[in-house]
Amino acid sequence: MSKSTQKPHHHGDLRAALILSGIELLEEGGVTALTLRKCAARAGVSHAAPAHHFEGLQGLIRAITDRGMSMFATAMQSKIDAAEDSPFPRLYAMCEGYLNFFIEHQALANLMFNQKSELMTKSAGGRTTNAAFNILVSACAPFIHGPLGHQATEYAVWSLIQGFSHLTVMGQISCDPNQPQISVADLFSMLNLQVAE
Amino acid sequence: MSKSTQKPHHHGDLRAALILSGIELLEEGGVTALTLRKCAARAGVSHAAPAHHFEGLQGLIRAITDRGMSMFATAMQSKIDAAEDSPFPRLYAMCEGYLNFFIEHQALANLMFNQKSELMTKSAGGRTTNAAFNILVSACAPFIHGPLGHQATEYAVWSLIQGFSHLTVMGQISCDPNQPQISVADLFSMLNLQVAE
DNA sequence: TGTACATCAGTGAACGCGCGTTCACTGATGTAC
């Protein structure tokens, strides 16, 4: 709450600081490096302090996941906003945002996508409270057609970019600059997409 | 080595037993449940015994990964062997083996695919020592064509089935029996594949 | 075939470590009057 330039004795926003510290730890040392004690140390408080803000390590992880999801949505949306306003460029921009997020926040993405959750499962209305998945659904919308409907398109696009991002980050798909690098557009040229009339 | 039906005092094949125990622990409790002490207990030996067979926990994890890769290759190959001997059925069979392995060995698959490794990175000749990836490459071979060559086809197929398997296992893609289930064939009908002449 | 000996796999006690959690406490903040 405090906007004073003096560092208040009562931290001010320890909760946010702990989430940030947690993300840093995650990115430096992977999920095994994420502990309450280390987060507290990095935020400059005693190791017992986090108990006032989170329900154990699981609570912190939940908060980090939420923060990550919002960063993820932002990464995709800002790419889309910078793209030409037509279906293919928007789709590719979304996917580039997806891939970049994985590259820039590898361990965080790993944490987010290695939890059993239904954060991204659609409700009957096709929407969810998860902003990131809604962005993906919107980017796919112009391409929905055929007997398989939206499910095939969305799952194909999602699976393709999820798998590609994951394999890239894990070093399975060559990042060697001497090798010809495959682009998102090249990858998606393999997909049978056309703008529905 | 011993094939005697009597349980020998010197375990006989403790190394293999520890790998098996490790896989069981993994599948029961995820990667955090995988410890040397628990593996030893499950294999019925003292907790110091594994040190004679593995270089620490990392060594055990490496051995489990290797075993997992071989199970993974077998899962795909046996599906292919049971399929009609033509390109599409073989490709779909490979993918079903891929998906089934993830479903049946979730935590093991997770462990295998969340390591930075180049196990599956192709050498210049397009082959690798990894049997699983060679199976995937072979299944893709009939479809290679166009200016993008083998890379686009292989990466698209691999990314698609990897993403789909991962998202399915993580519960992101609905497994609700009331929802229309999307099949591997439906998914791959979205991919622009044709048998090269 | 028998004996002596080296090798090797597994034992069990002990160690230090980092972890999450608890608890009485302190000191700053906010509020009632």
Added chain:
DNA sequence: TGTACATCAGTGAACGCGCGTTCACTGATGTAC
């Protein structure tokens, strides 16, 4: 404006736990002669 008091965030010592690792040991196995 001032005082009394409740609330709340952070402290620091202490706890028990499971972990990997070490080490002297034991007892079975394999080998040389």
